[in-house]
Amino acid sequence: MNKTLGIAVMMAALALALRAEEPPLRPVADPRPILQDLQRKMSTLNTVCLEFAQERDLKLFAQPLRSEGVMLIERPDQIRWETTAPFQSILLGNHEAVAQFERIDGKWQKLKLGFPQMLRRVMEQMSAMNQGKLDALTSDYTITVATGSLAVLTLTPKDETIRSMLASIQVKMLPDYSATREVVMNEPGGDFTRIIFKNERRNVKFPPGTFDQSAPLDIAAVKTAITHAP
C-alpha cells in the first residue's frame, strides 16, 4: 500500500515538474510571417486523412459528450467530414456544392439540405484551416498567434452576431507548424467543443468516389485503399 502510494506521489510530482518545465505560451507581435510560413509548409500537402475525436464540453454535464470520425481533404477544394460513432453521418463539400448523408436503419439517406450555403462556408473554412490558408480567413476573423510547447492560432470572429455564439476558435499545432493537433471552439458562456486529431496520413491517394456527392464510397473501402496503396 505504502509502495503504491509512494509511486503515485512520485508520478504526481513528476507530472508537476514536467508541467512546470513546459514553456508558457508567448504571444507573437506580428503573426504574418508565421502565417506565411505555415501556408508555405502546408502547400506541399495534396491530400490529408485524419481521424478525430470530438468532445463537447458543457458545464452542465459531468462528462464531455463524445463523437468520433474521419476527416479527408484533397486539394484544391474537396473535404469529407464523416462521423462514425455514436452515429453515422457524412458531410461532403467543395467550392460548388455540399452534401450530407445520414445512416438511418442501416441505409444511407441523402438529405435535402436547408441552408446549404452556410454549410458550404463552414466546410470551406475547415478546409482552409487544415491547409494553412489562413489568409483566406482574415476577412472573417482576427488572427493572433502564441508559441510555446505548441503553436496556438486564435481566430476571433469579427462579426458581433457570430461572436455572440462563437467566442473564438483555437487551432493548436506542433511548434514547427507541421500539423494540426487540436481545434477548440469556445462559446461565450464557457462551453466549448474540442476536436482532437490523430493518425494523420499525408499525400495519400484517395480512391474514386471518396468525395462523390451522390454516392460516396464507404469509409472502410477508402481506408483499405489508402492502407494498401503502393
Place this chain on the structure above:
Amino acid sequence: MRRSFLALLLAWLAAGCAAPLPTRTVASPLPADGLLTERAVLTARGKQFALNGYLSQSAAGGRRLIITEMFGQTLADVLIKPDGTVQVLRSSRVLRPAWIKRFIAADVQCIFGGSPGPVRKLSETHFEIRRLWYKLDVQIVETRPGPQPKELFDTPAKP
C-alpha cells in the same frame, strides 16, 4: 388570377406538409435517471436538418434537452419540469423560443413522457413524429443510465 394565386399557395403549403400521424402514446425508452444521445433529422418545407440531442431525465420527472448542430453549436436548451411546465433556456436563429416551447417540448413529452401525440415507434430506438408542418426522425444512439447533476433540472438563477 386570384384563383391561380390561391392554387399556387395551396400547392406551396402542400409541398411542405406531411400527413400528420394519428395521436397515440408510446412507452418511454428513457431510464428513470439517465442521459440519452439522439440523432434527429428534421424535415420541414422539403428541407432537412440533421441535429444532435442530449436528453437528461431525473427520477423525479424533470427533463432537459439540449440540441446542437453538427459541430457542437447549441441551437436549443429546454427544461421540462415534473409538472409539465416548459422553460426555454436557450434558443437560436434556427430554433426560435416559441417553436421550442410549442413543438420541441411537446415532441419530447410525446416520445419520452408518454404524452399522446403524432408519434410512431419504428424500433426500440427509432421514432417518427409527423405533424402538419414537419416530420422528425429520432434515433437514440447512446444511453447512459445513472443520476444526472441536480442543477440540470433547476431553473437557473438570473445573472
